[in-house]
């Protein structure tokens with residue numbers, strides 16, 4: 001008999017899992033209190049940058065990010081094909097800028113271990129950097145160039161995922177306001193604010209920064225909490241920035257629609273998604289240092305989202321042993337857009353009773369804090 005999975009949460013993680021589970025033959029109902037993509041996923045810069053985001057060592061998190069980057073070309077093609085909806089997927093590569101001679105040695109050793117994992121990274125001189133990115137600050141003395149990193153336009157990607165899910169028969173119910181869990185062991189049942197009941201065989205919790213609120217419900221430690229990210233965009237129809245450009249304080253990404261997305265702050269503000277003057281001013285100051293032409297411009301759009309951070313920085317992925325009907329996919333922090341294909345594959349493998357990739361996935365055991 002077809003197994004029925006209830007997915008809690010309509011962000012990139014819930015939608016990606018729903019898409020893959022449905023493709024593998026499960027019946028899927030996705031439940032969202034507000035609108036799909038209305039939280040962190042719609043707010044993201046959309047960078048797919050495992051090398052620029054993981055600079056220390058090839059730990060299991062880096063390997064998960066890398067696996068996901070490798071899945072992206074095929075994954076985004078499938079989402080576009082099924083949804084009939086185009087979204088930007090740009091294989092621009094990225095530049096991680098360097099400002100001091102003293103940093104060169106650290107960059108050399110980063111390049112060494114990352115190239116062992118397929119980064120194809122090169123250390124560029126100031127002159128080579130300016131050839132690739134002519135409008136960069138003259139303070140930069142070089143950069144690490146990662147030709148294999150890419151980015152998507154996150155709001156459109158999430159819309160396409162939602163459309164793709166609907167096309168293949170995922171039932172999506174949004175605007176439910178409140179969703180209460182009635183049963184999560186021996187089957188799944190939840191109830192909406194209006195009293196509507198939804199039943200299934202398995203409950204997949206994919207509610208991002210809100211996952212930690214379910215600790216008491218499941219009687220286990222789920223140290224996932226919101227970290228606000230403030231971000232802004234400039235109107236730049238002449239497309240002055242060609243790559244994703246990082247410095248230690250932030251990043252700048254040029255989008256196909258002529259906007260330049262610059263992020264992002266990190267602060268603790270509970271579940272507040274308002275921007276602050278201070279947060280945006282700090283971004284503006286760094287943007288102007290990285291690209292001097294931005295010093296005289298003002299962002300035309302400012303927004304914020306809640307990254308689902310976990311205590312150890314790793315997501316919680318898998319099946320807690322305390323229930324035969326519960327799956328968790330939460331805590332993707334700064335990399336949920338990048339990690340969406342691999343998360344969908346891991347969760348669908350587990351739902352099918354298959355091994356999703358051995359020891360690498362053990363590091364993300366959702367019960368590791370309990």
Ligand SMILES: Cc1cc2nc3c(=O)[nH]c(=O)nc-3n(C[C@H](O)[C@H](O)[C@H](O)COP(=O)(O)OP(=O)(O)OC[C@H]3O[C@@H](n4cnc5c(N)ncnc54)[C@H](O)[C@@H]3O)c2cc1C
Pocket residue numbers: 008009010011012013014031032033034035036037038039040041042043044045046047048179206207208209210228229230231263264304305306307308329330331332333334335336337338339
């Ligand atoms: C400013 C910013 C920039 C970012 N840039 C990048 C980037 O460049 N690259 C990258 O990979 N990642 C980036 N991220 C991180 C990325 O956005 C997140 O990791 C990702 O969106 C998390 O997806 P999610 O589906 O888990 O959470 P969300 O998108 O927050 O979705 C969770 C959903 O669950 C719903 N929900 C809440 N409670 C319940 C409940 N009880 N039942 C059911 N549903 C519920 C919410 O309404 C929400 O729609 C960025 C984040 C921010 C804020």
